[in-house]
Amino acid sequence: MNDLGRKLAKIAFEERKADYLLAARDESGNVAPAFVSKGEDVGDVRMDVPYQLVMVLTKLYPWIGKGKIAVVARRCDEKALNELTKRGIFDAERIVKVGLACSKEQIAKCRCDDPVPSKVDFGEPQKGAASDELAGKLLKMTGEERLKFWVRQFRKCNKCFGCTTNCPVCFCDHACVLEERELVAEKSIPPGLAFHLVRSFHMADKCIECGECERSCPADIPLLTLRKLVKKDMKELYNYAPGNEKAISPLLTTLEGDKLEDDSNVC
Amino acid sequence: MSVKHVLTTCPYCGCGCNFYLQVVDGRLVGVIPCKTDVIGQGRLCIKGYNAHAFVQHPDRLTHPLVRDGSQMRKASWDEALDRVVSEIKRISSKYGPDSVAVFSSAKFTNEENYLVQKLARVAIGTNNIDHCARLCHASTVAGLVYSFGSGAMTNSIPEFEDADCLLVTGSNTLETHPMIGARMVRAIDRGAKAIVVDPRETPLSRIAHISLHQRPGTDIAWIDGIARIIITENLYDKEFVETRTAKFEELKSAVEEYTPERVEAISGIPKDKLVEVARLYARSKKAMIAYAMGVTQHSNGTEIVRSLANLAMLCGHIGKESSGVNPLRGQNNVQGSCDAGALPNYYPGYQSVAAPEMKAKFEKAWNKQLPEKPGVTLTEAFELAAKGQIKAIISFGENAMVSDPDITHVEKGIRNLEFFAAADIFNTETTKFAHVILPAACYAEKDGTFTCTDRKVRRVRKAVDAPGEAWPDWKIACELGKRFGAPGFDFSSPAQVMDEFASVAPIYAGISFDRLEKEILTWPCTAKDQPGARILHVGGFKMGRGAFAPVKHADPAEMPSAEYPMILSTGRNLFQYHTGTMTRKSPKLEREAPVPYVEMNDADARRMKVAEGDRVRVSSKRGNITLVARVTRNIMPGVLFIPFHYAEAAANMLTNPALDPIAKIPEYKVCAAKVEKA
Amino acid sequence: MPRIGVFICHCGHNIASAVDVEKVAEFAKTLPDVVVAAHNMYSCSEEGLGAIRKSIEDNKLDRVIVAACTPRTHEPLFRRNCERAGVNKYLFEFVNIREHVSWIHAKEPEAATEKAKMLVAMGVAKAALLQPQEEMESGVIPVAVVIGGGISGLVATSTLVSQGIETHLIEREPQLGGVLKEIAVIGPEMKKTKELLDSIVKEIKSSPKAHIHLSSRMTDLSGFVGNFEITITGADKCAEKVKAGTVIVATGGREWSPQGEFGYGKMPGVITQLELERKLAKGDVPDSAAFIQCVGARVPGREYCSRFCCNASIKNAIRIIEAKPDAQVTVLHRDIMSYGTAAEKAYRDAAEKGVRFMRYGLESLPKVEMAGDELHVDVYDETLDDIVGMSVDNVVLAVPMVPIENVKDLAMMLKVPVDKLGFFLEAHVKLRPVEFATEGVFICGTARWPSSVSECIAQGLAAAAKASIPIRMGKVKIEPITAYSDPEKCIACGNCVQACPYQAIEIVTSKEGRKYAQVTEAKCKGCGNCVAACHNDAMQQKGFNTTQLSAMIDALIKNALEVAE
């Protein structure tokens, strides 16, 4: 266990009273996700976390009956946790966050404009990156040019579902509608354009822009740019950005913004 | 509460991507791509993400089964193994050891392949040891050993990304090798010129710079045509040809007749396109050739492979960064199983059985007298079984009843055996005939190494226990070996097996489990302090001069006729894998392509009044199957394509067992067939 | 594999005039799973229904498609027909090629035929995926609401309370009676209106089941048959919520006020029929009068005839003469609509009593001027081929009846259609004359169409009879279009729970500890909100599955786009 490991173990197990810890560490010549129990050797921890640890947790969580779990969480992980807790995927009391402020390189790689978690335990807070340069270019294009750009990109899609499997807030997993035949007409690869439109719509009130979809795409399709374009739309339409545990999605409230069902009509 | 993330290698194709299997208290719950993996880089294809789905499937074989009359009943390992040994001994003594054949599997680890070939040669005393490489890249080994002295892929997977020109033929790369396809896509994005030559429009050809469609079985014509243009327009690398190659004159005269006009007549490729491709390939600085079953599975497969080697040598596109001839191995360890000697004519490390000094070397190493002449191949074995010359077969992980050509004939062979033993992870169409079935562990339940298509040796680590009493195959082979009373089968771990394998095979000499924990090793890796050669033939061919092959076009073994006017080609799709033993038990894969289909050209379909989704009967001289028609513009008129994953409509009921004379590989890619509405 | 039968209706010439029905039938035969495609003159006739039943038996059909008018009126009829032939009535799909095709593309027969083919293809695609369903039953609140206290509303209310059904009668004005309050005597049998009204009102008031809300308006209506909730706002602006099983609309009509025709509003003597009624009621009988019929009626923009104005004029003419035997009364008319024996007899009596009837044509309208302080009327007499002049105390304009002012808002609130003129549009003039297409809402009286008092009474009785059925049955069959979830697919994200306006969905835990969303069918109204909120199609709606709707889109794409290619 390296120094980072010792410091992390102290914070997670002693300070935050967690029973388990999810972090990233060196293992057999690679960087691996690691889920350790209290008292276990945490190993050579790394804080340049290449994984979306919340996604790793979503797959494990149903099988971990009880106990408090500490997660090394960057700002995007924190926002992902909020979106998932809001939807009952996690129960909040069982998750403890260990805040990690992202480095300059990580911010540049993710083109992230919101890199500092609410509580920082590791890393120095840095300024967010400027806007997505490709998004800017796309917005200046005409409709035809934009369509040509995206059709050429989506034609490379090999339907590996990396963008959905690795996305922390994309939790339909075993029953993802994109795997059904009806909405996306295709008998071979690449899938029809509807695949990416439907996914954009599903992500509109959930995506926390961690960029994992773009990083997991073998065809290098600029999916994070597409997410940022949709985020701009949601901001302009409803002044709403996902990631806040309290805020209900505008797609689930009335025009006045209150709850959809009114009690007067319970019969 | 035990939670593990176990780093292992994907069991499906030859790319060798690494990912973590998530295990909670012995239950497999998910797959996480390894972000720092040199090949996957945190990405996988749809099969990779579902590689855990079949492992803990309820239908897994859990106990040895022995035949009792017509019924199969559970048995102990002792009873089952003793039954195999006694039967083999009886048959071997009655008809001679060469009446027994042993099939290893390209799904096995290197260690297991090494032990199974040792079982055949040392324990049973026969060279009749083969595996399904026979059905895929046998013609590559025979072809490239002649041209370059080695049958392996000359470059590494990441190099595809930096090529200026990609000549891809006989490979639907984005479906059969998705992560290599992804590298090609990245190259195309960077401006590389991709040329795809395939009778079908494939996901890769749709984004390629040039997409040509040749009539199946006419590959040598257009490849020789390109060679002719390169020579006549003086585009070839004179310095390289003079210093590094031999038989240039013979090549020159052989290709003379393949003018662009003649090539167009034979293959259908427009002559101006052929010239454009020849110039583009020759003039590029870094040009990669990539090919797979579309080139190898022909009755002249070996010659087609050599004609591709000719192009590379003509332009000096060999032995350099992002330049070479790259056979894309289909299986996760077909490369390793050949390296480990599971071939009738090669000891481990491609050391020829026919060479007396090699026989002597292995007799000393294994201190056992070894059989003289090379053994029979997998494809010949069923032929000989039908004739009664092969009396017993031990098949590890092979599903011949779906993967081998002319299944009705294969069945005749198996039924004619006196003894047939099979080891597998599920019951398959082939284990149905077995007298003894041995339950095996799958990739997630054992340690070992796979060698992926670009010769990297990749670790496989045990994540969960095997179901019931299933054993890893290396343990089965060892136990059998001991019960035969043969020396050298008491290994306690795969690591030890690798050490012995390394000691007898120079190309694996530097490889060991503890080194693999820390670094990436690529064979040939001849010393413990070296990483191994990433690129082959740098600065020179091992055998001195590369040999041009003066090969000529020859019609496929079975040409279309009045009664069977269409050409049928078979192959794979992205979602299923080979005989479907694993993919058809993975829900999210089976759902993507659950139903057998035949792709046919929309003009043909209109002519025959067949609409999308109609049920049609496709028949050849050898049989007929009924399946759904998929009408598409993505296939040439007169050509049909059927994926062979579906046992309920097995494409190999129709395929032609005609073999390539040198490599003995069946002509899966061409046979004559007809279509009728069912 | 489903066995589908497609039956395309000519609807006489209503469809066949614009849609080539044979061609559509030919096309239907080529569609997947279609076993038989036929066309008949009137599918909804007994003969048409019989033909369909026979075809179902002969061809062992298990899916039926009828391409005809609108499901909103004829679906129940054809569903029952399927049931009679042994096919589950929800394995039926209705394709609208009349209101949505032939009637609105009358001048483009070729395009109309193409569109009919597309809609049939879409119908077939959905029908192939329909699942058999069983109707559900839901309780009915044994209370009725009648909107409008005119003669129709009163008759309806009295009939309902006489059956012991609790009824709320909502009347806008401070007192009951509607337009009839202003008419003293009803022709032709000259019955006293007050007697008629008072007897009915007494009957209603005598029943404890009646609740009369005067100076009140309906300000909100929600829910559906058996479970309506009506908000009644009284004069004091306090809102009262009433739950009811059925609703009868009897909001009546009003006299059209002339826009200056024949000097109305400028010359004091020119009055409307109702104004004459008020004068006669006060005993102020003119010495001479000229009735001008069809003022503002049977003219462009208001082509209809209100049918009662001629009889009203005849009745009042007789009252004037009976009051003043030597009064000069002339009726200037374009045609006398005294239909029926009593009205015809009154017409003859009036003539015998000296009432003069003169015809005028639209091209030679009577002219009314002031000569000094006397009204003078000149009219061209066809038979004499000469102008005949007369001076009269009053010119009485017989004007048509038009809908009440705020009919549009009322229609929107009730979510029922009104026609171009603003009269409420009944579900079907022959099959369902006193009902709306919306289940549980009924219509009677002049709100539907200008009618005489006797017709209003008859319709009031009919509407009450119909409205009492659900209440008498105590239960109503609910269309099986409720939502249901697939526990395997559901990941319990709660989108549907938040989307449901009726709180009919909650997250439950299965035996194995899996959480998923479950619908309480009794509370579900079948709106489909939750289906759209669900991102992985775990939530479905019976009869509107995502597979069925996607298949319809595919059918359109396949047939419309491929054809175009």
Add this chain to the structure above:
Amino acid sequence: MSEFKPTILAFCCNWCSYAGADLAGVSRLQMPPNVHVIRVMCSAAVKPEYAFKALSEGIDGVLVLGCHIGDCHYLTGNHRTKKRFPVAQRILKDVGIDERRLRLDWVSAAEGEKFQQVITEFVSDIKKIGPNPLREVKM
């Protein structure tokens, strides 16, 4: 090339816009024949995914017609439609499909003319925008 005849898909809710369409029929209001109506129970039951499917496979225009706000038979159904479809339109725009190909509007059971007007207007808009480019683009 012959004059462009658009293929348009419309979702009408059973209580309002479908009834409005019927009323337009009863009133013989003539309108262009390019619009094909699918009946749903409420405009809020229309999944934007249907519009994405139709538009990405070559349908020229998609029309969603519900009850006026406040009139929805299911209380707040059309609130959701009004919240959801602008997002769908923006996503179409982001990808380069003309978002005017997807239109949301309100037609009550009493508004036969409004139905005619919306249909006529939408068909002429789509004719101006032109055929859906995705009809030719095979992925």
